[in-house]
Amino acid sequence: MSNNKPSVLILSSLLDFPTDRICHNLTNQGISFLRINRDALDDLSITVDPIKATMTCCHNQHSWHIDSSLKTVWWRQPTFLRNTPNKALLPEEQLKQSQWGAFMRGLMLFDEAAWYNHPAATYQAESKPYQLRRAAKLGFSVPTTIITNDRHAKIQELISENIAIKSIDTLLLRENSKQHFGYTTLTTWSECADEFLHLAPLTCQSIIASKIDLRVTIIGNKLWCDEINIGNNGIDGDWRLIKKEDLSFRSFSLPPTIEEKCFLLTKDLGLRYGAIDLAYSEGEFWFIEINPTGEWGWLDRPGRGISEAIAGELQCPSV
Amino acid sequence: MHILQRKAKTTEHRDISGPEDATYDFDSGVWRNAAGLVAYDPRHAQSTKKNDIETGEDQKGQ
Numbered sequence: 001m002s003n004n005k006p007s008v009l010i011l012s013s014l015l016d017f018p019t020d021r022i023c024h025n026l027t028n029q030g031i032s033f034l035r036i037n038r039d040a041l042d043d044l045s046i047t048v049d050p051i052k053a054t055m056t057c058c059h060n061q062h063s064w065h066i067d068s069s070l071k072t073v074w075w076r077q078p079t080f081l082r083n084t085p086n087k088a089l090l091p092e093e094q095l096k097q098s099q100w101g102a103f104m105r106g107l108m109l110f111d112e113a114a115w116y117n118h119p120a121a122t123y124q125a126e127s128k129p130y131q132l133r134r135a136a137k138l139g140f141s142v143p144t145t146i147i148t149n150d151r152h153a154k155i156q157e158l159i160s161e162n163i164a165i166k167s168i169d170t171l172l173l174r175e176n177s178k179q180h181f182g183y184t185t186l187t188t189w190s191e192c193a194d195e196f197l198h199l200a201p202l203t204c205q206s207i208i209a210s211k212i213d214l215r216v217t218i219i220g221n222k223l224w225c226d227e228i229n230i231g232n233n234g235i236d237g238d239w240r241l242i243k244k245e246d247l248s249f250r251s252f253s254l255p256p257t258i259e260e261k262c263f264l265l266t267k268d269l270g271l272r273y274g275a276i277d278l279a280y281s282e283g284e285f286w287f288i289e290i291n292p293t294g295e296w297g298w299l300d301r302p303g304r305g306i307s308e309a310i311a312g313e314l315q316c317p318s319v
Numbered sequence: 320m321h322i323l324q325r326k327a328k329t330t331e332h333r334d335i336s337g338p339e340d341a342t343y344d345f346d347s348g349v350w351r352n353a354a355g356l357v358a359y360d361p362r363h364a365q366s367t368k369k370n371d372i373e374t375g376e377d378q379k380g381q
């Protein structure tokens with residue numbers, strides 16, 4: 001039986017292929033790691049001492065022992081379950097879901113390791129109203145934003161009749177075999193302010209027209225910026241509604257002042273990794289949102305070096 | 320119906336399953352198929368699937 005003492009702990013899920021790239025790079029660099037996938041936990045035999053901060057994980061004939069030599073943790077998990085399942089879970093499914101979810105969060109007990117990102121920081125940073133506030137305080141241009149369930153709110157005066165609307169948090173609704181997903185939508189306040197608005201709060205923002213969507217990826221002290229286009233043109237509304245094969249991505253050089261703000265925001269939110277959405281319009285950079293567990297695999301083209309940099313950061317934290 | 324519901328995009332829910340032609344190597348933390356690492360397979364190379372069904376993050380753009 002082989003015994004391993006990893007310096008990197010990866011908390012992911014089975015089909016997170018970009019995490020495979022990180023593991024591949026760690027292996028190439030000779031870094032010992034343990035990857036645990038939240039959707040395959042009962043395949044493992046795990047024992048934790050939360051007082052001593054040790055963990056033993058066994059799989060087949062191999063074991064891994066984690067202790068104070070753990071340097072870093074790569075956290076790729078939901079911090080809480082956002083959406084109510086549309087079918088009742090069997091008691092055993094409820095047991096597994098609730099207890100393993102708490103177990104994964106409980107690995108915060110490895111409090112001497114550097115987390116990418118810490119679950120508590122992730123939880124806070126995922127709050128859209130909070131991140132808008134922090135971004136504005138750090139000097140980002142932020143679209144005028146009002147959150148309301150009041151059909152009599154003075155949105156036309158505060159913003160405009162024409163607005164962009166979005167949910168406060170990811171909107172994913174299950175209805176039998178179908179699912180309904182919320183995207184940023186351009187509409188009018190008149191269309192929103194009806195007798196149903198009081199049921200749930202709505203985020204209303206000023207529209208940024210003729211924009212270029214930018215995705216900034218930060219890991220430690222490294223930053224990549226990509227613009228997202230259809231051909232050579234920007235995209236009105238939510239680019240995620242466009243078919244992936246119609247999108248093009250290419251490097252974009254941010255001004256140093258904007259790069260600095262991105263690093264400052266990431267640090268301000270207690271994060272070491274961040275995926276920041278900006279919009280560039282008429283010479284101005286607008287903060288849209290930051291995602292503490294945002295995807296980066298779709299931007300990791302050959303030679304880009306994102307997965308290599310993440311592996312390098314996990315081996316030797318820069319921040 | 321609330322405006323967010325009215326404007327939501329409706330699709331068929333699909334369960335996400337693993338790659339059919341690959342096996343998962345737990346020790347190495349990677350999926351492998353006949354061509355090598357699935358993560359570098361062009362069919363999956365830019366996949367964003369972290370199976371984050373609860374947050375819906377990987378449902379965007381579908």
